[in-house]
Amino acid sequence: MLDQEPGPDASGRRLSTRQAADLLGVKPETVYAYVSRGRLSSRRVPGTRGSTFDADEIEALARSNRREGQAGGGGAEDRGAAPAVRTGVTLIEDDRFYFRGVDAVELAARHSYEEVAEWLWTGRMRTGVAFDAPRASVEAARRAVGALPDHTGPADRLRVATIACAVTDPLRFDLSEDAVLGTARTLIPTLVAALPPKVPTHRDGASLAQRLWGRLSWRPAAESPVHVLDTALALLVDHDLAASTLAVRVAASARAHPYAAVSAGLGVVEGHLHGAAGGLAHRLLLDVLDRGSAGPVIAEELRAGRRVPGLGHRLYRGEDPRARALFALLADVPAAAPALAAARDVERTAARHAPLHANVDLALAVLTASCGMEPSASETVFAIARTAGWIAHALEEYGERPLRMRPSGHYVGPRPPRPLP
Structure with missing residues (x-):
């Protein structure tokens, strides 16, 4: 052009x-x-x-x-077409991505989710850091979530838990860096603790990934799959200005407190083109496993006019580096072998006529489909992980001119004046 x-x-x-x-x-x-x-x-x-x-x-x-x-x-x-937002959090370049200049895949391979979150927030590595939830906020969040219908989805549960945490915090309107970081370190474990448990998980010193596992799977936590979950959380912590992150920055630009900013992000996550995409990939894998081949499953997706979930990413020419890292770890989890083979079958079949590669949704689907989790589990993983990234972007936005995220509408309606209807 x-x-x-x-x-x-x-x-x-x-x-x-x-x-x-x-x-x-x-x-x-x-x-x-x-x-x-x-x-x-x-x-x-x-x-x-x-x-x-x-x-x-x-x-x-x-x-x-x-x-x-x-x-x-x-x-x-x-x-113009879109506002440019200066950020020092994440860089995506040449099929790789970096958290504050450090290769994100290498960072996630060597550090826990909590440690990666601290790096994202402060630019300092706090090894061995653990997030603890205050009793009052956990009790309020559990009561609120417990009042919801059984069929309630993950984003709704987390949104309600976030609101419950907010109303128990009289200092929520303090937007200083130390106060926002204090909020982040207690909100994330509270969200995990508020989710209904499937197996007992509470023990002293348990990592966030270990605690979350008991909210996602009916199977006891084993070291290898929990390590995959922890790595997935660390890899998903941020991904530049995704739709939910932009919503968070708009809220923070209006000086909404961090709980409200996170709620804005959770509202966007529920979309099937964002956080819920992993659930679609999960169901696809189960269908492939049931029918024994990806061919007929993909044919039906295409015939219905749907994109094949779990494939392609507009920011990467090749395979999503997050998917590549998780597939490598899942190869060492024996229970994941059938779902991993199904995912590779999906990738090979769909790529016959177009260069499509697996994205992180397909890798998450292998984890959730092979470890006794529901299709919505990947949405929970995504939202919990991304909360840390949302806080990092909210912190940046609090330091900018307020209300700068204010585009102008291009009016295309009838020109005034018109008579009263």
């Missing part, structure tokens, strides 16, 4: 897309977003794939954007 672009015309008053983008201080894609929103006009040049733009229009828009930025209404990117 942007190649073979013309330069300015003979009058010198028309600009190429690149020149317009440079003057506006935005990406070329944002220039076209301005056109689609009616803020710029463009002229296609015969014989090329590019467009030219009126220089006076570009200069006027640049002045308008500068005024809006000075007035607190956001800069040029705020008015």
